[in-house]
Amino acid sequence: MKIGELAQRTGVSIRSIRYYEQQGLLSPLRQENGYREFSTFAEEQIRTIQLYLTLGLSTEQIAYFLHCVMKNKEAFCQEVLPLYEQKLTEINLQIQNLEHIKSNLEERILSIHNEQEHLASNQKLL
Amino acid sequence: MKIGELAQRTGVSIRSIRYYEQQGLLSPLRQENGYREFSTFAEEQIRTIQLYLTLGLSTEQIAYFLHCVMKNKEAFCQEVLPLYEQKLTEINLQIQNLEHIKSNLEERILSIHNEQEHLASNQKLL
DNA sequence: CTTGACCCTCACACTAATGTCATCCTTTAT
DNA sequence: ATAAAGGATGACATTAGTGTGAGGGTCAAG
Numbered sequence: 001m002k003i004g005e006l007a008q009r010t011g012v013s014i015r016s017i018r019y020y021e022q023q024g025l026l027s028p029l030r031q032e033n034g035y036r037e038f039s040t041f042a043e044e045q046i047r048t049i050q051l052y053l054t055l056g057l058s059t060e061q062i063a064y065f066l067h068c069v070m071k072n073k074e075a076f077c078q079e080v081l082p083l084y085e086q087k088l089t090e091i092n093l094q095i096q097n098l099e100h101i102k103s104n105l106e107e108r109i110l111s112i113h114n115e116q117e118h119l120a121s122n123q124k125l126l
Numbered sequence: 127m128k129i130g131e132l133a134q135r136t137g138v139s140i141r142s143i144r145y146y147e148q149q150g151l152l153s154p155l156r157q158e159n160g161y162r163e164f165s166t167f168a169e170e171q172i173r174t175i176q177l178y179l180t181l182g183l184s185t186e187q188i189a190y191f192l193h194c195v196m197k198n199k200e201a202f203c204q205e206v207l208p209l210y211e212q213k214l215t216e217i218n219l220q221i222q223n224l225e226h227i228k229s230n231l232e233e234r235i236l237s238i239h240n241e242q243e244h245l246a247s248n249q250k251l252l
Numbered sequence: 253c254t255t256g257a258c259c260c261t262c263a264c265a266c267t268a269a270t271g272t273c274a275t276c277c278t279t280t281a282t
Numbered sequence: 283a284t285a286a287a288g289g290a291t292g293a294c295a296t297t298a299g300t301g302t303g304a305g306g307g308t309c310a311a312g
Contacts, residue, residue, distance in 0.1 A: 004288060014289090015270060023269095033278055035289055056227055058268075074234065075241035084238075088231045095224050098217050101182055105214045108200065112210075115201035130258060140259090141300060149299095159308055161259055184298075 003028075006038045010046040017046065023059040025049055025066055045070060056087055129154075132164045136172040143172065149185040151175055151192055171196060182213055 007014045020026045021036070026045060028036040048070065052062045065079035074080050133140045146152045147162070152171060154162040174196065178188045191205035200206050 002289075013270070015272085018290090019269070033289085034291095035278080053269085054227070055230060073241070075238040075245075081235065081238055084231055084235050088228065088235065091224050091228050091231065095221060095228070098221050098224070101180070102214065102217045102221070104181060105210055105217065109207065109210050109214065112201040112207055115199070119201075128259075139300070141302085144261095145299070159259080160261095161308080179299085 001038050001040070001042075003036050003038065006042055006046065009043055010050075012046055012050060020046070020049055020059065024063045025059060056091065057083065127164050127166070127168075129162050129164065132168055132172065135169055136176075138172055138176065146172070146175055146185065150189045151185060182217065183209065 001009075003014050003017055006012075007017055010017075017026065021028065026038075026042060026049075028038045028042065031037050045066075049059075049062060049066070052066075053059075061083050065077050065083070068077035068079060127135075129140050129143055132138075133143055136143075143152065147154065152164075152168060152175075154164045154168065157163050171192075175185075175188060175192070178192075179185075187209050191203050191209070194203035194205060
């Protein structure tokens with residue numbers, strides 16, 4: 001199938017499919033006219049790529065184990081686990097950081113509200 | 127004081143200070159030779175900018191209320207509260223998203239471990 | 253007068269996946 | 283034969299703050 005059909009079937013833009021190829025995630029054959037020729041297998045492959053992207057892995061990381069994962073189950077690919085664990089560590093750090101900011105923001109919002117109430121009650125007294 | 131001294135006193139790079147000026151957060155005077163001339167007040171201003179940056183506000187957002195905040199307390203600046211609340215909403219969305227990814231990753235890691243144990247015990251039987 | 257330490261502006265690099273546009277080629281339908 | 287649809291490549295834009303380097307002034311000490 002040609003790239004347009006693959007894009008439509010997967011919901012991934014043509015641009016992105018070309019990018020995945022450039023990053024070594026896909027290796028479509030070429031027709032004589034230069035058009036990319038994708039097997040039906042590519043459809044599953046694209047969905048798999050998308051899945052890993054939503055997990056926050058980079059195309060480079062995905063390229064590192066995709067060939068294995070497409071043939072076996074994840075658990076059979078040594079490359080996957082360390083990346084998952086590394087990503088999990090990153091995510092935890094990010095969450096921690098965000099929680100920190102969040103509580104800071106909440107404190108500030110609260111104290112603004114308090115000060116404004118205080119102001120309002122002073123106004124009442126006048 | 128000149129930019130180098132200000133950078134040293136605040137720990138913020140010269141590059142960043144110039145950038146803040148470009149974004150309208152600072153308006154140093156200029157000496158006749160073109161050098162920026164900062165008041166001691168700029169030091170506090172830089173620290174305030176940094177504080178808001180760590181809260182995840184953009185220089186554009188900071189520019190929007192900095193003039194007020196530098197003169198009054200936050201609570202007196204109408205512009206601040208909506209930005210805080212907007213940022214808080216964003217942060218909560220990000221956290222939610224990260225938690226989602228996190229649990230997905232954890233599940234996958236767990237299931238890989240399980241499968242590998244399963245594999246190992248099968249090997250023992252041989 | 254020279255050296256070295258500062259200062260200036262301008263501009264590119266970075267991250268990473270995707271959008272978008274320009275220009276050109278191929279195929280298919282009219 | 284021509285027009286429309288779709289494919290190819292290449293390149294720039296996006297985000298936002300910061301690093302870095304070029305090329306060139308300024309100033310003070312020796």
